[in-house]
Amino acid sequence: MNNKRIVVIGGGAAGFFGAIRAAQVNKGAEVILLEKNRTVLNKVRISGGGRCNITHACFDDKKLAKFYPRGGSFLRPLFKVFNPQATIDWFQQLGVSLKVESDGRMFPTTDDSETIASCLENTAIKSGVQVRTSCGVESILPQKDHKLLLQLLDGSALLADSVLVTTGGNPSSRGYEWLAKLGLTIQEPVPSLFTFNTPEGQFKELSGISVPQAQVRIAGRKIKQDGALLITHWGFSGPAILKLSAWGARDLAESDYEFTALISWGAENTENSVREEFANQKKLHPKKVIQSNAMLGIPSRLWKKLCELSEIDEQLRWIDIANKQSNKLIENLINCPQKVQGKTTFKEEFVTCGGIDLSEVNPETMESKKIKGLFFAGEVLDIDAVTGGFNFQAAWTTGFVAGSNL
Template sequence: MLPLNIVVVGGGAAGFFGAIACAEANPQAQVTLIEASRQPLAKVLISGGGRCNVTHACFEPARLVQNYPRGGKALRGAFTRFQAQDTVDWFTDQGVHLKTEADGRMFPITDNSETIAECLIKATSKAGIELRLETPVISAKLLHPGFEIFLKSRETQKCDRLLLATGSNPLGYKIAREFGHQIEPPVPSLFTFNIPDPKLRSLAGVSLNSVQIRLAGTGKPPLQQTGPLLITHWGISGPAVLKLSAWGARFLHENRYQATLLVNWLPEFNQEQVRQKILDVKTQWGQKAIALHRGIDLPHRLWQYIVDRAGITTEDRWAELSKPKLNQLVQELTQGEYPITGKGVFKEEFVTCGGVNLKEINFKTMESRLIPGLYFAGEILDIDGITGGFNFQSAWTTSYLAGIAMGSRE
């Protein structure tokens, strides 16, 4: 019996991991990994600020799937077969140890993404995988049986099974579409918000540990997130913003990144508690200037900005605070309205919402339900996670399952 001939297109995290899983599952298989560029694993190298956020310390599939705006339901079963703990164990077996940071993100203890890239390249070589760099693919055709891959060099390569792990590259979508797959339109995910308020932007560098932000007009339950927030010279960023951008990716795209953001600067208190806090300060500091004596746990510059938004001058004293102004101050603290007029770029992550329709994929094997022998893994699928290592985890999981299935003789 001839050995299986398997081709993986895409030299990113999913392509490498899928090829390795396949070769390890079936050492007799001939596995070829094809990458268009000279530098494989480019995204791995730049991710996490050059440290590579490998996964997240969330080891329960039911909790893990809650971090995926798209694809969580499909991944539930997949994560029971290969989840974050399996990722940690795999890298440990390769001699690469990971550490967990306070927010749950996991990095190599070297704090260097090259550690991860070198590990994958070494494992590829050890498994006897043929790695072809600078080899652009232009199309693929279904044979009976198998596939034929057409290269830019005018070469062709035949295989029994084919894994597309091309990320959000239009080529991967094109090939998938030619095989009859539906592509959910790709749009950006994980980005910052542009807010055209010069006074807010002048506070660039001010950060808060916990702010609740909500997109107006998204129905019930509303799209909202609570977490750290950073004011920038173009608007706002930070984990809460990035997570909200992921959950609101399609809504924001459809609205051309024009929306109203509702900001609660004090999410640990309800509106009535905030009102009472202000009344307490008014009683205690009656003769003090409101702008200088806040009695509210917020950065001083931010407090002055919010006071100004409430129409309170720097000379106004607490004793003089009228009921309408008090109501306005409570409103600004708990439900201030900020116009979003565009999106910024979050340089550490390049994540796309959209890709191959998940209903067309068997998530036990990652095989196409339309074309036997065709497999998908990684970001080519309509799966995306919030920031924190979740996108890499879906890549490891889907590619591992695809690799094991491709290596099987059944």
Template sequence: MKIFVIGGGAAGFFAAISAAQHHPESRVTLLEKSTKLLAKVKVSGGGRCNVTHACFDRKALLKNYPRGQKVLRQVLAQWMPQNTVEWFENKGVPLKTETDGRMFPTSDDSQSIIDCLMLAAQKLKVEIHTQTEVTELKANNDGTFLLHIKNKAIEKADRVIVTTGGSPKLTGLNWLASLNLDLVPPVPSLFTFNLPKEDITQLPGIAVPKVQVKIPGTKLQEEGSLLVTHWGISAFAVLRLSAWGARVLHDLQYQCPVIVNWLPEINEEALRNQIVAYQQTYKARQVQNKNPFGLPHRLWEFLLNRWQVPAQKKWSELSKKERNRLVNGLSNDTYQTHGKTTFKEEFVTCGGVSLDEIEAKTMGCKKHPGLYFAGEVLDIDGLTGGFNFQAAWATGFVAGKLG
């Protein structure tokens, strides 16, 4: 049996390895259109590779996927993060868990993951071809497939696994046109917010451990860390919001207000009462010099100026209007977004091949038996933190079974 895997990323390698393990009598060939294999693995996590996440409960794990939960429920039943950990450790690449649950190779070097995958594929005699672009995939009436390869001969396949990754535009999936599949227009996920007209960008590097961010007029609201950058705001709260709101934000053309609640664990009434109490407790202290909320000092000074609360005033001298501005600012600090920026080297899309086309238990295509899909070419995406790679390993493993 001739099995072709199209795409040389994380899902592609795992699919090829799985196919070779489950079908040792078959010839498994992996095709990559570029010159580089596992390119995203190489750069992810700042070159360390965030392999998976230490979330070993399937129900909890699924909550980290804005799209694809229904399919992943059955896929993850077959390949969870503990399987990923065991697989790499059994091949001499132990993983470590960081405080936020992200898991990396103990080497802190993505090359150890690449080398491991390459060696595993080599041992299983997977044929690997780079600079080999499939320009069209056709299904034959006899259940086989034809792969039209750019500047090369047409290849005939008994089974095909498509793992070409996320495409920024729907046209990137035109090579699948003859299969008549339902495709979901891709839009970006996991991005940071650009605030080009906001002065807060003058405070790059300022970080707050926990804020709430929300988009007014929508249900989008997330909590987590926030980082001020040269171009806007980033970190976990923003990335979660961008992932869950990928389509809404796309429809808004990334032009919308974003509200930051700097103290999400205190409601406005309690905050107002706290400030009244602080006016007595710190009555002789200047507001700029006594920040009772634990915000970074430079940020506190910036916010006081932004909200027109006189920094040199003593706490006891704050007027009712100034107190109200302080309460409203801490709870509903509104900025205007104008665009987005890809988060570090991560490029994640929502969209791709519709999950309605897929049989979840096998990752097989309902319309074309013998055709399988895995990874981000599907309308599946996860939050930052190793969840996208976990989906790649899991869908790749299941697709490779050719069930």
């Protein structure tokens, strides 16, 4: 008879994955999953607009690691143990088929996140995991015999042989205080994956317009990202902005989210290529009205607005454009300055940069180097990714490895 007791704290993706794996590896052990809320897997249910972007169809571990602004090099060897293909196979064996969308994101074929949540809940129950909701943990107290005593919020206590913490990211350092009390180093949490607010924005009336391939830079810093860009009624969103917010999370937090974003409305456009295009237009179509004939793949309403900002009126033709106007239009096309003042969380899915310092975690087992029997998985670690299913993949990978070693 196995009298071992394993406790998992946190009923999210990493918690369920770790608990299931631990129960499968430790036959006969008591595996208990504690969740402080009344419901479990809440983020799984709301992610991807209720469809659950479960992973990404990137099967090269080296490339995959590059989607993580923090934690990529830590995860890379772990992907050899459990990667997106392993995720696909794991769910497939339980009757959940996944599909790949054109951008590489993967969803259940049902397009319903409940498919994933139900699969995890049912598999946990079948594996013998005890799921206890409305059961928060106040503190962890290491014992002399290497067991861990959990003090629960209701005043009771639970003794465990090993503990897996999967409490997710937290926007405030207060959310990590109970772990810091154990002597663990916490990297200060700051938001990642957010959109840019431009209260004095010049493009608000163009809300809903997108360009397929823009480049966005932060003035005075070496941060830039390419991708689709969406104009919103509050500012800017889309993959280019979200990737930039992830890679620049700490820098942008330090600036209190007040900075200048420089937008190139076509990532491939350079000053020389645009000048050449303008010269061709002037030569081949001198009598064309500039505002009425959008170029460079720019949507017509956006082109018109960029012309207005460059002091090009509705009737001006290419033959009559002055050098000053031409230069200004080029600048607005490839280096359009936008004053950002604040951010907005991307949908309901907050992601934080920060958490348990990775240097204090054994990269082969996910066990704390400081406290024997204490493991970590998921966003409680200082690991985060851009959008596209990568944050969930980190949860499956770290949860699986931790669960295998509990």
